[in-house]
Amino acid sequence: MELDGRKMKILTAIIRNYLETGEPVGSRTISKYTDLHLSSATIRNEMADLEEMGLIVQPHTSAGRIPTDQGYRLYVNTLLEEQGQALEEKDKEISQMREVMVERVDRVELMLRQMAKILAANTNYATMISGPTLHQTKLKFIQLSLMESQKLLIVIVAEGNIIKNTLAEVSVELTPETVLQLSLLLNNALSGLSLEQITLGIITALKEQAGEYSEVVEVVMDAVATAMKPEAGQSQVYTSGATNIFKYPELTSGGTATELISAFEEKEELGNLLNSLDGGSTGIQVYIGNETSNQMMQDCSIVTARYELGDGLQGTIGIVGPKRMDYEKVMGTLQTLKEQLDQIYHKKE
Amino acid sequence: MELDGRKMKILTAIIRNYLETGEPVGSRTISKYTDLHLSSATIRNEMADLEEMGLIVQPHTSAGRIPTDQGYRLYVNTLLEEQGQALEEKDKEISQMREVMVERVDRVELMLRQMAKILAANTNYATMISGPTLHQTKLKFIQLSLMESQKLLIVIVAEGNIIKNTLAEVSVELTPETVLQLSLLLNNALSGLSLEQITLGIITALKEQAGEYSEVVEVVMDAVATAMKPEAGQSQVYTSGATNIFKYPELTSGGTATELISAFEEKEELGNLLNSLDGGSTGIQVYIGNETSNQMMQDCSIVTARYELGDGLQGTIGIVGPKRMDYEKVMGTLQTLKEQLDQIYHKKE
DNA sequence: GTTAGCACTCGTTTTGATGGAGTGCTAACA
DNA sequence: TGTTAGCACTCCATCAAAACGAGTGCTAAC
Numbered sequence: 001m002e003l004d005g006r007k008m009k010i011l012t013a014i015i016r017n018y019l020e021t022g023e024p025v026g027s028r029t030i031s032k033y034t035d036l037h038l039s040s041a042t043i044r045n046e047m048a049d050l051e052e053m054g055l056i057v058q059p060h061t062s063a064g065r066i067p068t069d070q071g072y073r074l075y076v077n078t079l080l081e082e083q084g085q086a087l088e089e090k091d092k093e094i095s096q097m098r099e100v101m102v103e104r105v106d107r108v109e110l111m112l113r114q115m116a117k118i119l120a121a122n123t124n125y126a127t128m129i130s131g132p133t134l135h136q137t138k139l140k141f142i143q144l145s146l147m148e149s150q151k152l153l154i155v156i157v158a159e160g161n162i163i164k165n166t167l168a169e170v171s172v173e174l175t176p177e178t179v180l181q182l183s184l185l186l187n188n189a190l191s192g193l194s195l196e197q198i199t200l201g202i203i204t205a206l207k208e209q210a211g212e213y214s215e216v217v218e219v220v221m222d223a224v225a226t227a228m229k230p231e232a233g234q235s236q237v238y239t240s241g242a243t244n245i246f247k248y249p250e251l252t253s254g255g256t257a258t259e260l261i262s263a264f265e266e267k268e269e270l271g272n273l274l275n276s277l278d279g280g281s282t283g284i285q286v287y288i289g290n291e292t293s294n295q296m297m298q299d300c301s302i303v304t305a306r307y308e309l310g311d312g313l314q315g316t317i318g319i320v321g322p323k324r325m326d327y328e329k330v331m332g333t334l335q336t337l338k339e340q341l342d343q344i345y346h347k348k349e
Numbered sequence: 350m351e352l353d354g355r356k357m358k359i360l361t362a363i364i365r366n367y368l369e370t371g372e373p374v375g376s377r378t379i380s381k382y383t384d385l386h387l388s389s390a391t392i393r394n395e396m397a398d399l400e401e402m403g404l405i406v407q408p409h410t411s412a413g414r415i416p417t418d419q420g421y422r423l424y425v426n427t428l429l430e431e432q433g434q435a436l437e438e439k440d441k442e443i444s445q446m447r448e449v450m451v452e453r454v455d456r457v458e459l460m461l462r463q464m465a466k467i468l469a470a471n472t473n474y475a476t477m478i479s480g481p482t483l484h485q486t487k488l489k490f491i492q493l494s495l496m497e498s499q500k501l502l503i504v505i506v507a508e509g510n511i512i513k514n515t516l517a518e519v520s521v522e523l524t525p526e527t528v529l530q531l532s533l534l535l536n537n538a539l540s541g542l543s544l545e546q547i548t549l550g551i552i553t554a555l556k557e558q559a560g561e562y563s564e565v566v567e568v569v570m571d572a573v574a575t576a577m578k579p580e581a582g583q584s585q586v587y588t589s590g591a592t593n594i595f596k597y598p599e600l601t602s603g604g605t606a607t608e609l610i611s612a613f614e615e616k617e618e619l620g621n622l623l624n625s626l627d628g629g630s631t632g633i634q635v636y637i638g639n640e641t642s643n644q645m646m647q648d649c650s651i652v653t654a655r656y657e658l659g660d661g662l663q664g665t666i667g668i669v670g671p672k673r674m675d676y677e678k679v680m681g682t683l684q685t686l687k688e689q690l691d692q693i694y695h696k697k698e
Numbered sequence: 699g700t701t702a703g704c705a706c707t708c709g710t711t712t713t714g715a716t717g718g719a720g721t722g723c724t725a726a727c728a
Numbered sequence: 729t730g731t732t733a734g735c736a737c738t739c740c741a742t743c744a745a746a747a748c749g750a751g752t753g754c755t756a757a758c
Binding site: 140141143145147153155157161163165167239240241242243246258261262264265266 | 489490492494496502504506510512514516588589590591592595607610611613614615
């Protein structure tokens, strides 16, 4: 059996309708659908075919049809193809986003937090954004300051003005002068390098030069490593609108809702999920039901987009909703958001 | 009508039972209660009295009784009185907490986050901890570093090793030397002072001394102010176990659950609530139902405890649960936690 | 003052009946 | 051969009535 144009039209009609109402849709409803002028009986025949092809199912004998994951997938694929084409004007969203982003560029964290909020409010789904990981970002600057004679404040600045600080204790006594010298030494050797470029060779050389203060070098290198390591569990995840989940009864039933909300609160699992998802691709991606191979998400769909701030500074935006989410709108919104980000951050650099 | 010992015993029996089951408790249940050997009929009479006194009510004519807010209050008050006395040994909790706290003292944030988690897991209620506000904390150290000729990295360290950084742009050109001088100037003038002690007089004097670089002084003072201001909306709130709310049906019904979870996600409102609650007192406090005068919390009780890390560095821990929460356990846990914190942090100082 | 007993109340659960939405199939039609 | 009308059938949702049971208040006896 093949999927001719009419079947496809009926399928999309079913899906569209189901996206809106969340109720199984019957043959009569589709028959009244403006574009095709067919009786309900004909539609019924076609529906039987579509069911045989595994694109739709009926929850019980005398109910309408709902799309299967496979059906959704087909639908989303057609959307993805069209995506290359014209993107309609997005009014409200854009202006709102612009505002947030322009406001204060160096406070990335705040920006992401707010972005999550806006996305959630606009889409009515749950939003998650994984904070930028510093993968392949270059070290810009290391600042050492002596707090007490054996306590050292280490401030690490990476490209993109990401700042991290650590407090370390060392066993050797330090004077302001030695700290200054060490600082100079470290900066000369390391600034401009990415984590990958800092080899063991460089480190040993540094230690040698530092002489009796090699311990300090070690401590600093530790700090740099933990600060710039991308998989570090500390990768922040910003969420918003988790409670939107309650708006979709199909997610509320059973323990899934609790589980989801819980995940959105603890964030750790979400971060892992997000990282596992963005499989290198740059574009928008859609995961339907079990396509994430995450038990918890089996009744959800996730739309993700990768973003990039400066070079090497990247993260993922994810929107979680029911399978009957408004893919068109979500994908569109994410697409524009992505463009905005690229535009603003790449112009700046 | 007065509350004799027997009535009190019956009341606590009712409350205890209701805390466990969450169901209205009838006279027969209490009559079987080991301590008092009375028939259900007698209990019924007493119950009628207790109802008249406004301590219990029946949800409908042929149901058992449940405590009113007033009843809870009475019960909690007796608990509070007993509290001064012996605190039983808390095994698991203590050891768990100890571990967390000792681990890494300077990462206060991480510690609080984990503490919230443990509390939530131990109590089965939702936990919130307002991060320490720097009220009256003294400035320890200011570090200025030149990033580019007009970009300044400001790192502010306050007592308790709280570190904040800001990036600022200035319109004057700066050289490393001037930055060093300014840094020296600022530290000499400001270190050891609390936010209140930094008067306009000091600031103007500084600006004068800085001469053409007065703008830098201004920028730094701004940074200090925002970093150390206690009401700054940025006061972090750590939460955990929000989904525990689902465990209590009386909170689940209606939109309240959603509202609560939402509040736990957005955190901002929670922070305000927490701050509004700790009315200066140091001990454990209990708010039942409308005692918080927060619409959202009308079906909840909140137990709070103030904690103090070093001097001036304080925040509040709050546990949110249904009115029928296990006050005894929660209060006990908070009490020990508080003691642990005091012990560890005050010994250190 | 305490207790046994009884009539009564009222929410909860069970049961059964009804209606409606939707289907599959068959037969007629173009 | 594809489309349509008609009909019997299925199954869920809704509602009302009935049965149930937990609990009470009151009275009378101890």
